[in-house]
Amino acid sequence: MSDPIAAGGAGEGTRAVRAGLPEPVKYEPTLPGPVFAAHFHLPGEPTGPYTYGRDENPTWTHLERAVGELEAPGLDGVETLVFASGMAAISSVLFSQLRAGDTAVLPSDGYQALPLVRTQLEAYGIEVRTAPTGGDAQLTVLDGAKLLWIESPSNPGLDVCDIRRLVEAAHARGALVAVDNTLATPLGQRPLELGADFSVASGTKQLTGHGDVLLGYVTGRSGEPMTAVRRWRKIVGAIPGPMEAWLAHRSIATLQMRVDRQSATALAVAQALRARPEVTGLRYPGLADDPSHQVASRQMRRFGCVVSFTLPTRARAERFLEELRLVDDATSFGGVRSTAERRGRWGGDAVPEGFIRLSVGAEDPEDLVTDVLRALEESAR
Secondary structure, three states: OOOOOOOOOOOOOHHHHHOOOOOOOOOOOOOOOOOOEEEOOOOOOOOOOEOOOOOOHHHHHHHHHHHHHHHHOOOOOOOEEEEOOOOHHHHHHHHHHOOOEEEEEEEEEOOOOOOHHHHHHOOOOEEEEEEEHHHHHHHHOOOOOOOEEEEOOOOOOOOOOOOHHHHHHHOOOOOOOEEEEOOOOOOOOOHHHHHEEEEEEEEOOOOOOOOOOOOOOEEEOHHHHHHHHHHHHHHEEEEEEEOHHHHHHHHOOOOHEEEHHHHHHHHEEEHHHHHOOEEEEEEEEOOOOOOOOHHHHHHHHOOOOOEEEEEEOHHHHHHHHOOOOOOOOOOOOOOOOEEEEHHHHHOOOOOOOOEEEEEOOOOHHHHHHHHHHHHHHHOOO
């Protein structure tokens, strides 16, 4: 009998609950505990899978299989590598694939750390071009590129590009394509099914969902590009701890429930904000009138947990955050407890002073909407 999970035929909830689990063994736990080992028994020639703790670990293996089953269900020749953080995963792709004289295309409106990455790439003699995510603007700077980096939806502005269109254009020019899938999660979109070579994400966010793990991963088609990523992980040593990997795998079991609840509540919050006169620049790809909705609907199955909008001034935004009772003033996103922040406090993002990034958690939708609307009223006084 074929395995419906391995074949990609199981439902997403079933797949999330059972992803990466080993075959049942009598009297053994369904999810084995973390393996804390720097080295393994290794008599004779090193022919087995586990030799040294920087190279492989059984706990990573279970998690990597789980992520691969979510990112590319039913696809053959795909592998996943886990890393110590999302930035470790991002760096592994960029620095393993690019050499001096190469050209990379990055989004100009992507994650805040990308300008730092650009500076480092340019220091190594790599040309970096940028263009916004919206309107598929990266198409205009693709000629001669070795690697196209896509972030869709973008963070924090929530623009969306047509991933398949950009992938086809990049491949026609001989470029590899990596998609940052952090905000969407594998239950929101599957970049490899859209043709991308790499799907990269921070597992710190909604994938694990509890705000207690730093983790990243790269899923890609087997071959030299992924071999180079693995080699980079070995050289740099950007590996996750076994406990973090085990916690991440445990958390994935509830991913579908969390994503469905958070996406539905995010839409409810966005709809409530749409009626507020002091709110401008409201973005959520799930809104029917959002500029990205049409493209997002073609490639996304869920629209994520993040809503962004702008209040008239920095002071108003800060008062709004202070008045919230069910939303923590914190950075990051994707957790079961709602968070929000005035994104401009960090610098680096091209956003207005009153720009708010709101990450919707798993609270009751009515309670969260009420809290947000109350905080808006109170902040106006």
